[in-house]
Amino acid sequence: MGKIEDAIRQREFKDPYNKAVVNLLFTHSYLVTIQNSLFKPYDISPEQYNVLRILRGQNGKPTTVSSIQERMLNKMSNASRLVEKLKSKGLLIREECPTDRRQVDVVISDKGLELLKELEVKVEEVNHTLIHLNDEEVTQLNDLLDKLRG
Amino acid sequence: MGKIEDAIRQREFKDPYNKAVVNLLFTHSYLVTIQNSLFKPYDISPEQYNVLRILRGQNGKPTTVSSIQERMLNKMSNASRLVEKLKSKGLLIREECPTDRRQVDVVISDKGLELLKELEVKVEEVNHTLIHLNDEEVTQLNDLLDKLRG
DNA sequence: TAATATTGTATGTATATACATTTATTAATG
DNA sequence: CATTAATAAATGTATATACATACAATATTA
Numbered sequence A, B: 001m002g003k004i005e006d007a008i009r010q011r012e013f014k015d016p017y018n019k020a021v022v023n024l025l026f027t028h029s030y031l032v033t034i035q036n037s038l039f040k041p042y043d044i045s046p047e048q049y050n051v052l053r054i055l056r057g058q059n060g061k062p063t064t065v066s067s068i069q070e071r072m073l074n075k076m077s078n079a080s081r082l083v084e085k086l087k088s089k090g091l092l093i094r095e096e097c098p099t100d101r102r103q104v105d106v107v108i109s110d111k112g113l114e115l116l117k118e119l120e121v122k123v124e125e126v127n128h129t130l131i132h133l134n135d136e137e138v139t140q141l142n143d144l145l146d147k148l149r150g
Numbered sequence C: 001t002a003a004t005a006t007t008g009t010a011t012g013t014a015t016a017t018a019c020a021t022t023t024a025t026t027a028a029t030g
Numbered sequence D: 001c002a003t004t005a006a007t008a009a010a011t012g013t014a015t016a017t018a019c020a021t022a023c024a025a026t027a028t029t030a
Helices: A016-042 A046-056 A065-071 A079-088 A110-130 A135-148 B016-042 B046-056 B065-071 B079-088 B110-130 B135-148
Strands: A092-096 A104-108 B092-096 B104-108
Touching (some): A016 A046, A016 B016, A046 A065, B016 B046, B046 B110
16 A cells, blocks of 8 residues: 555645644544454444443443543544444443432443454454554554654 | 553553554544544535545546545545535535546535635644644654555 | 532434445447 | 446445533532
8 A cells, every 4th residue: 555645646745744644544544444344244333342342341340421431432422322232232231320310330241241252353363464564663653643642 | 641541541452553553543533523623613524625625636627526535535435425515515516527427527616725725724733733743753653654554 | 408500311413434225327248 | 239247426224423402310509
């Protein structure tokens, strides 16, 4: 695939900062396209997978919708609706919080844990092959991204 | 904001490759959230802005829908519908191609060019302030992203 | 304690993404 | 030339994003 200028057939960018923004958007699309095809056979979306991972990270401790929202990769997403989707598939359990009836307690189900286990192996494999960088370069990329956001 | 582990409250990643994927998804969300707020007052979406930029890059030469699609940052998006949206706002002109009636010729309108000019200044400013990296680091990031995609 | 503010979640609406399918037109082949 | 294949664009459907608003429950305060 190579340089972003060739990939989207744009001659040149104003400066490396503007190029970086486009480059990040484009790389994101590259990643999610492959992720989607991986999740497709399991009838689950990347965001739903992410919510399941957040839930498992709680080790059985109930989580509220707003807490899920906070940890999501996309802060503006809609945890409420994703939880509903996952519940209808039996991948999590949602029940009223006894101490505060505004809140709901969300816990991943056994079915959810199984699916996650199965998917995770594949995701980790794919993530490796997706990124055509060596160990040193990936670490460098991670540092730059962490710094980028300030 | 700092390290991704703190931002999404995840303790650790399997390896730097899996971390990089999450880091890229998260950084993307960071970028588009700010871009969205920039475009909002102009009643235009980031993808619509991108289509206008592609059209202007043609310097008045008509472009087909599939050619727009190819150059889009998100290959799986739907150029057809975006063109329709922009047309309804008077930002581009769409007409049947005389030599091949399957195709449509799309050209940016004067109104579109004006809007683009106004927006572009703001976008370039914002892109600079978004990215908390120095010149050397941004260039490094661009090189890594280009290489990442293989 | 009554009135008000805040919080947690759900819902409504518009846009975009992802992918399959349809329709119209042109190209290719027997 | 008729049939079939290929192509360009549009459309259909499900999901997700972005943001505003509604609603119920709890917290605050006057």
